Amino acid sequence: MNIILLGPPGAGKGTQAGFLVAERGMVQLSTGDMLRAAKTSGTEMGKKVAAVMDRGELVTDEIVIGLIEEQLAGGEGSGSGFIFDGFPRTLAQADALAVLLEKVGQKLDTVIEMRVDDSALVKRITGRFTCGGCGTGYHEEFKKPVKDGVCDKCGGSDFKKRADDNEESLKTRLMAYYKETSPLIGYYYAKDQLQSIDGLGTMEAVASDITKALSKVS
Ligand code: ADP
Numbered sequence: 410m411n412i413i414l415l416g417p418p419g420a421g422k423g424t425q426a427g428f429l430v431a432e433r434g435m436v437q438l439s440t441g442d443m444l445r446a447a448k449t450s451g452t453e454m455g456k457k458v459a460a461v462m463d464r465g466e467l468v469t470d471e472i473v474i475g476l477i478e479e480q481l482a483g484g485e486g487s488g489s490g491f492i493f494d495g496f497p498r499t500l501a502q503a504d505a506l507a508v509l510l511e512k513v514g515q516k517l518d519t520v521i522e523m524r525v526d527d528s529a530l531v532k533r534i535t536g537r538f539t540c541g542g543c544g545t546g547y548h549e550e551f552k553k554p555v556k557d558g559v560c561d562k563c564g565g566s567d568f569k570k571r572a573d574d575n576e577e578s579l580k581t582r583l584m585a586y587y588k589e590t591s592p593l594i595g596y597y598y599a600k601d602q603l604q605s606i607d608g609l610g611t612m613e614a615v616a617s618d619i620t621k622a623l624s625k626v627s
């Protein structure tokens with residue numbers, strides 16, 4: 410099953426994708442993670458996108474479509490399918506995804522829109538941090554490590570905050586979401602592929618709503 414998790418920055422896409430990977434063995438394709446990896450490793454593309462990402466603007470369609478194409482063409486497709494997390498973010502990307510999936514003989518099964526109030530997003534984003542060792546996501550208020558300062562998963566103590574997780578960049582990211590990405594809600598609704606869920610509940614409640622949404626299409 411191939412799905413898109415659609416929602417504004419901080420909606421909980423990465424968190425829920427992580428659950429689906431752990432529980433169902435699905436493959437998470439996060440263009441944000443791929444771009445940050447390119448930024449950290451200092452590739453030409455990484456250098457090109459660094460400032461754009463830090464400001465909270467979208468990188469070009471060409472770059473992100475290329476990243477997704479590489480992953481799909483790599484034949485890593487697991488039997489359990491792909492979770493597109495943070496992609497597509499524009500109509501051009503959505504059209505390109507349909508073409509790329511068809512090329513590898515796959516289809517999109519459903520799009521799950523995670524609805525979260527803007528005021529909650531600010532809290533989610535400004536409190537977000539991750540383990541530098543294993544990438545596990547945390548939140549200063551909603552998901553602290555069990556033992557203060559120590560990662561639950563790998564025992565590491567090197568935590569990181571994203572350069573773009575500040576209020577100013579978040580405003581730009583929200584604007585990009587409403588201008589460029591939110592039209593995808595109507596686009597997938599018209600294709601009969603959209604399911605909307607309440608992203609404001611606890612992580613477990615949201616996970617359970619996603620399970621229900623997936624059971625409708627599998
Ligand atoms: P969030 O957690 O806020 O949803 P991501 O980690 O998905 O953010 O993305 C971080 C940044 O990477 C975005 O603000 C944007 O600059 C860039 N980016 C990620 N995915 C895309 C995409 N599909 N199209 C354009 N830019 C993207």
Ligand code: ADP
Pocket residue numbers: 416417418419420421422423424425533534536537538546547548549551552608609610611612613615
């Ligand atoms: P996205 O990938 O959509 O940008 P994340 O999954 O990274 O969002 O979540 C943003 C922040 O909010 C993280 O710090 C995460 O721990 C926290 N978070 C995610 N889902 C919930 C939830 N249902 N309730 C409270 N906090 C959440």
Ligand code: ZN
Pocket residue numbers: 540541542543544545560561562563564565
């Ligand atoms: Zn860790």
